[in-house]
Amino acid sequence: MEDHSNFHKLISVSKGIDSGNHESFSCAILAGRVKCWGRNLNGQLGQEHVNNVGDVSNQMGSNLPPIELDNTRAVSISSGYAHSCALFENGKIKCWGQNDYGQLGYEDTDNRGDMMNNKMGENLPYVDLGGLEAVQVSVGFYHSCALLKNRKVKCWGRAGTGQLGYENLDQLGDGSGEMGGNLPEVDLGDELVYQLVAGGNHNCVILQSKKIKCWGNNLQGQLGYEDSAERGDDPNEMGDNLPYVDLGEDEKALLLSASPYHTCALLEQGKIKCWGFNSGGQLGQGHSTAIIGDTSGQMGDNLAFTNVSEEKVIDLTTGTSFTCALLESQNIKCWGNGGAGKLGYENTNTLGTSSSHMGSNLNFVNVGTGLTVQEVRASYSHTCALLSNDSVKCWGGNNYGQLGQGNMTNLGESTGQMGDALLAISL
Secondary structure (H helix, E strand, C coil), rough: CCHHHCCCCCCCEECCEEEEECCEEEEECCEEEEEEEEECCCCCCCCCCCCCEECCCCCCHHCCCCCCCCCCEEEEEEEEEEEEEECCCCCCCCEECCCCCCCCCCCCCCEECCCCCCCCHHHCCCCCCCCCEEEEEECCCCCCEEECCCEEEEEECCCCCCCCCCCCCEEEEECCCCHHHHHCCCCCCCCCCEEEECCEEEEEEEECCCCCCEEEEECCCCCCCCCCCCCCCCCCCCHHHCCCCCCCCCCEEEEEECCCCCCEECCCCCCCEEECCCCCCCCCCCCCCCECCCCCCCCCCCCCEEEECCEEEEEECCCCEEEEECCCCCCEEEEEEHHCCCCCCCCCCCCCCCHHHHHHCCCCCCCCCCCCCEEEECCCEEEEEEEEECCCCEECCCCCCCCCCCCCCCCCCCCCCCCCHCCCCCC
């Protein structure tokens, strides 16, 4: 379990809180360089201005320069509410965008990328992790976490629900002397960490035993502990006191994805289990029970597998109210709230609230003739996929140009908008 390249994400999308509170944008790594488009109120596109990009013509392609970050190649990117962090091949991290809570890790609260003030490029420092290299970066709404080469985790930014895991509510990264060697490792017990994911205000890890631990916000049962109590905000909640998430006897996790309000695990046999908020059927359980994971008797063997396909699932992504799975055939299926066409089925139907929606009745998303999917990422109202020809296509809500089509037209909600009709983004 040494190779973390499976968790290197070449595309990322923002995390939205609700219909009135989302900063929808998208990012992609091309030949080691990062480009972002969509909403830009906090400089999250890294262009040293706050104008949206992708909502009118002639803004994409060669007109959209790569973000000035570093001469080193970026290998992975993760995006939060209005900030992003990139991991470089040298094991170092840079972050930009909103910084109200110190989520960029620069010991201040100054945004980066929102104005011409010489804070990007070589003037944008690496996040000080105390001389330790990172192998993965994952960010939530207003916090960021790194999985280090020593297989330990450090987190910084907002701590209002214990999401930093330091058994207090002190935000870190916004004041002098809080980063580097002064930023402690999160106590997750004696086991080394295999994968790290950040939701909105919670995090989960897969440990070397292939068991899962989660901490932070738990109002919707997204931690999977059969209660709604936060973890990581009070003394004696972390380390060995933080239990494993019970996914059933002998179940072992290979990969995790976390939205703000639900969490999914890909298990060894290529099946998935999801828990947390289920308002739109995003857990794929075939019913509309509001929450799974906050009440005794809902987890473990009582938590049913999501009926996606007879094919094995090889990757998954969780949006605010929907989920998508990448199958062995490199096709994708999506379920949950279909508003704005984000599921990609040329309608706005909700899927997953009835058993008749799932399994063989759930179609592949049509991304174009002869094309399959390498990677898929889900946001609040839109979805982006890296395709087999190395192009990127996005669909769903487009109120800020996050689909990169030079307009603000939703795609995926009406007949004739998907497949070959859905144009690849000009990057």
